[in-house]
Amino acid sequence: NFALFHWDSPFFKPWQLITHMFMHGNFMHLFFNMFALWMFGNVIENIMGLKRFIIFYLVCGVGAALCYLAVLSIGSPALNVPMVGASGAVYGILFAFGYLLPNAMVFLFIFPMRAKYLVAIYAAIELIEGIQNNPADPVAHFAHLGGMLFAFLLLKTWKTLKNNRYRY
Numbered sequence: 001n002f003a004l005f006h007w008d009s010p011f012f013k014p015w016q017l018i019t020h021m022f023m024h025g026n027f028m029h030l031f032f033n034m035f036a037l038w039m040f041g042n043v044i045e046n047i048m049g050l051k052r053f054i055i056f057y058l059v060c061g062v063g064a065a066l067c068y069l070a071v072l073s074i075g076s077p078a079l080n081v082p083m084v085g086a087s088g089a090v091y092g093i094l095f096a097f098g099y100l101l102p103n104a105m106v107f108l109f110i111f112p113m114r115a116k117y118l119v120a121i122y123a124a125i126e127l128i129e130g131i132q133n134n135p136a137d138p139v140a141h142f143a144h145l146g147g148m149l150f151a152f153l154l155l156k157t158w159k160t161l162k163n164n165r166y167r168y
Contacts, residue, residue: 003082004065006072011080021061023084025138033086040097041090047100052158056096057089059154060147064088067146075133083140088147091126095119095151123148 004020005011024030045053068083097104098119106118123145130141 003084004068005080005082007069008073009080011082017062017065018058020065020082020084021058021086021089024086025084029085033090036090037086037093041093044093044096044100056151056154057093060092060150061086061089063150063153064092064140064143064147067149068140068143071130071142083143085140087140088143090147091122091144092147092151094122095148096155099152099155119148 001013002016002019002023004016005013024033041053041057044056048056065083065088068088098115102114102116104115105112106115107113108118108121126141126144126148129137129139130145
């Protein structure tokens, strides 16, 4: 009932666009999503404030789901294969980190690099993996990219609003 099914599936329910973000496939899936959320989300929440951060997180997660469903519809949709996880929303947070703090230094394993390059590397990997469309790969790569896309769109929208209340 809470995992996201394709909209043509008899198992699809509208609330799944939100609830899928709070379901995970296994402990490691949950651990790495929450670790990334803690690492990058803490900084982004301090920049945006709690209310905007929650809105941002949810919009990125729903946007990731919509992009995943749209891309799935282009091919032959796996109607009864559910998607779970907060990865789309977490990739949105990762994008925000690279967008708002592009020159912040982060470590990819032992290699230091600027946040903007880390985000670009992650986006490129997701795009390549998504285009390869390996049937043995259970990862929703276009959901990750969808989270990044909606993060970009929301950040640009908020930046252009007159009453922008960002702290930066």
